[in-house]
Amino acid sequence: MRRRLVLALGLLAVLVALAGCASPFGGGGPDDARLNQNATYDWDTNATTTYDVGRGNFTGILGVENESYVPLYQRSELGTDEPLDVASLRYRYPDNGTVVAPANRSNFHVNATNSRLNVTLPAAGGQVAFTADRPNAKRFAVPMFIDSAHSVEVVLPPQARVGVPLLSKVSPGGSTSRVPEGSDRMLVRWESAERGPILTRYYLARDLLLFGGIGGVLALVGVGGALYYLRQIRVLERRREEIGLDVETETDEFDDDDPPPGMR
Template identity: 95%
Template sequence: MRRRLVLALGLLAVLVALAGCASPFGGGGPDDARLNQNATYEWDTNATTTYDVARGNFTGVIGVENQSYVQLYQRSELGTDEPLDVASLRFRYPDNGTVVAPANRSNFYVNATNSRLNVTLPAAGGQVAFTANRPNAKRFAIPMYLDSAHSVEVVLPPQARVGVPLLSKVSPGGSTSRVLEGSDRMLVRWQSADRGPIVTRYYLARDLLLFGGIGGILALVGVGGALYYLRQIRVLERRREEIGLDVETETDEFDDDDPPPGMR
């Protein structure tokens, strides 16, 4: 009995340790040094939520109205929710535009659970900004952090494009996209997104040239093969005629007016 109790307690300890390792914070809270790292954000945006996506990370600026907290999370590879591991956390006051870090305000702090990063803001309203890492893949996906319908903008990495159905996907529907003037970056905008997640699967502009070149080569190979096939058919027809295998004549031997053989 005592041995079973020891084994049960040991198993419980292992499960707790594994649960801690599954969290991006290793079972503890977010690192204060990362939260207070220096960063510069573009606060004057044209949308309630704006994401600036780079190759290996992204920044988010979220306008919060009438609430003093926000929950940040992401979808793990196992399909479960986990806290978003953020850095350079900032809050901008709505009245005077003052920007503060968690180290500047005792009422600006975060608390991590197994599935959420709860960010308590120093005031209701304003904007919260953060930086987070992302895989260097041609896909950006993030949940909706605000409950009500609002405008969302995603600025894709340089040379990234959406628009070709087989190479890209944008969700939810109802978005528009354009290349920013004087830039090689594309902006995807939802005027009023009311459900998530926000997903942009994109391709690079050079991919179109690559696929276009491959398509052109395949087309040339196909045309060349067809011409070669027709040429071989012509050669075989001439050989048949030369050796007398062409039995087709203008009139059939039984189609004339003469009687059958033996009755002439």
Template identity: 50%
Template sequence: MRRALALCLLALLTVSAGCTSLFGPGEVPDQQLNENATYDDLWEEEAGVYIDVGTDSYRAVYDLGENRTSLDVYGRTGFGLERPLDISGLRYRYQNGTVITPANSSNFTVDQGREELNITVPEPNGSLAFSAPKPGKSFTVPAFIEGVSYEAALPPATDAAVPLLSNVNPSPSATFEEDGRTHIRWDSVSRDVSVRYYLDRDLLIFGSIAGVLTIAGIAGAVYYLRQIRALERRREEVALDVNREE
């Protein structure tokens, strides 16, 4: 009886703790969606999707085009499963330049499902912007809109040029410097954009370590070469002594 009661209690606690995963996650707080954010420096960028990468988050602006009035956004778990993206500072910009928050319009809404957020905007021909967190010196942005150009501006004093320290996937169409920042551009994207980059000082540290290891390797090779030559000389001396005794 006690065992059955304990099992029932455990099941109840499990269901209570996991109700979010069973019935779907809660809605994104309005305060989070409407929090202060500015995208004035990003609205006019030419890329269909522009990603401004910061230290622990990024800002993204999406040109929705002529026929799109909604966008499904999601992130990925460590197992590659889709999950609702943790966005904040949501904004919509009309074609005439007017910028609104969800609090400004009943037609600007966010519905959260088990795997994604569905963002509905008042009308097509506008742009959508939001901020999202990212881990460390990397970020991954799913291709919410396919077949358009993407551009990512890395943080100042960072780069993604050395393969051992970085990775850019898919392969970029172009990489260039602008205003002291590395920009990566893809002319057309049909799958997740993933970038791992490094700080400029990381390259100096890596170069210093590589230099020390190279010097140590050369010194070791010289040492062993000298040892081998010394053994060869001793062998020759022993051979001469044997010949003399004979």
């Protein structure tokens, strides 16, 4: 009995250690140096929430109306919520546009739990910005950090596109997409998004050329195979005619109106 108790306690300790390692903060809190890293954000956005998606990271600028608290999180590979590991955290005051980092204000701080990175802002309203890592994959997904319906805009990486159903997916519905003149980056926009997550699965413009080339080759192979098949049928029909086998013709060889063979 004593041995079983020791084994159970050991297993519990291992599970607790694994839970800490699974956290993006390794069981500790967010790194202050990382939160205060230098960064420059374009605060003059055209949407309440704007995400600028890069190859290996993304930036988010959230407009928070009458709110002084924002929970940041992401969905883990196990399907559970975990705190979003952010860097270069900034807040912009709504009245004068002053931008501050957590190190500049004692009332601008973060607190990490098992599922959320709770960001306390120095004032209600304004904008909060951050940078976070992401897998270098053709997919971007992020929860809705603001509860009320608001406009959302996602700036895809260079040459990234959505629009072909088999190669891309955008959720929730009701979005529009366009590529501004003189730019190679597509903008996906929701005028009033209320439910998340925001999801964009995209392809690169060169992928269309690749798949188009593959489709062309397959089409040629299919046409060539069909022509070869028809040619073989014609060859077999001629061989049947040559050896006197029954082959359908325009007039039946044994028409009832004709005399039997040998009596014509």
